[in-house]
Ligand SMILES: NC(=O)C1=CN([C@@H]2O[C@H](COP(=O)(O)OP(=O)(O)OC[C@H]3O[C@@H](n4cnc5c(N)ncnc54)[C@H](OP(=O)(O)O)[C@@H]3O)[C@@H](O)[C@H]2O)C=CC1
């Protein structure tokens with residue numbers, strides 16, 4: 001088999017590090033041609049990864065970090081670059097498999113750009129589908145590109161659907177751990193701190209998705225992601241709380257059968273599946289001892305405790321650019337919570353407020369979907385969220 005050319009956007013993050021780990025275990029620079037790695041502020045780690053994998057190019061998203069990256073790469077053959085244009089240029093470099101693992105809406109433009117070259121995009125960045133799902137899929141189709149899901153639930157659904165027709169699907173169920181505050185009394189949530197919200201019961205992930213897990217905004221994004229990627233009617237998509245995070249998703253078929261994907265909470269499974277697809281290779285993940293586990297638990301995902309789930313239903317119903325507004329408002333609310341400007345439960349209030357304001361005219365539902373329009377709505381929603389945060393914080 002020809003050596004594959006690989007690029008990783010977001011290499012220094014949690015998904016990025018797991019991807020680098022798998023590539024290294026599968027032969028690293030001896031087995032792959034690493035085209036480009038991108039990171040943000042952690043340029044020391046980015047340079048280390050780029051040297052180890054003999055990458056052609058290392059890009060930091062931040063121009064002010066360029067000098068440090070250049071210095072960290074001194075004496076190596078790795079080219080250094082910085083900024084949004086450099087990310088776009090990295091996406092233009094021919095690659096066979098690209099990991100999209102930047103966090104937030106910032107991950108959308110490089111992924112979109114890469115799809116125009118007909119690549120395979122391993123998509124961890126769920127925000128791309130939430131903000132611009134139909135556009136992303138249409139771009140992939142128009143350019144003969146492929147999108148492979150990496151989010152654990154969506155990889156699980158994808159695997160459960162191998163050999164099946166989507167018409168045979170009756171329901172899709174994604175599981176939710178319930179996050180850091182699953183067992184907290186409802187009235188204690190308002191005083192939850194960023195430190196408390198930043199600890200996940202089962203998964204080791206970046207801080208932002210970990211807090212989103214506690215607020216259920218992660219599951220809200222994933223409901224929308226399911227609708228966009230698999231094209232299933234939202235009424236057929238459910239979330240259920242499963243505290244053990246061992247079943248990642250279940251697909252129910254019209255004959256009543258349910259196929260569940262079971263595995264340890266280790267993202268190297270979903271990343272490795274996408275990396276080796278359509279083959280399966282040995283992966284360094286724990287093997288489950290079901291007798292030892294003994295039992296698996298499930299409980300309803302309560303919309304009173306987690307209003308993000310109700311908001312996700314509204315977003316799926318409205319469609320169009322509503323997902324872009326929802327995600328941007330959520331990102332701004334999360335920033336405000338992490339900065340201690342608003343409380344934990346106020347994040348959902350901010351998002352609901354922004355959706356209410358931006359839905360007053362038909363911009364979100366009637367405008368044609370383009371990258372420019374998504375970025376415009378993203379900007380408007382962040383402005384509206386800043387006002388909502390100021391009102392709550394004053
Ligand atoms: N972590 C997980 O297990 C899972 C994550 N996901 C999704 O994968 C994506 C990545 O998550 P995760 O790895 O946890 O995130 P991390 O915060 O751990 O990593 C994010 C990566 O993006 C870089 N980055 C941050 N901000 C920007 C920006 N504005 N522009 C360009 N690059 C930026 C970071 O650089 P640096 O650190 O150098 O500053 C880092 O490389 C998210 O969309 C998340 O929802 C989905 C399922 C599971």
Ligand SMILES: CC(=O)[C@@H](O)[C@H](O)COP(=O)(O)O
Nearest residue numbers: 151152176177178179213218
């Ligand atoms: C690993 C992964 O895919 C995360 O998105 C995970 O689902 C987070 O756990 P929660 O179920 O707590 O949101």
Ligand SMILES: [Mn+2]
Nearest residue numbers: 151152153222
């Ligand atoms: Mn997930």
